[in-house]
């Protein structure tokens with residue numbers, strides 16, 4: 001019997017990153033993987049200004065990133 005799906009939470013931070021709490025495995029465009037264990041949050045950039053993408057480096061603040069905060073209905 002397969003393991004149950006891991007409980008992953010993605011929280012949209014106001015005018016900031018996506019906060020992901022896994023466990024998850026992040027795969028970058030080169031195929032390199034980064035394991036993010038359960039309970040260890042990772043902030044993923046959604047503004048495009050981070051110098052350490054895909055992770056947030058806090059640049060969204062000084063760059064004045066503003067985003068819609070409510071998810072559209074699906």
Ligand code: FES
Nearest residue numbers: 045046047056060
């Ligand atoms: S969301 Fe923080 S640097 Fe892009």
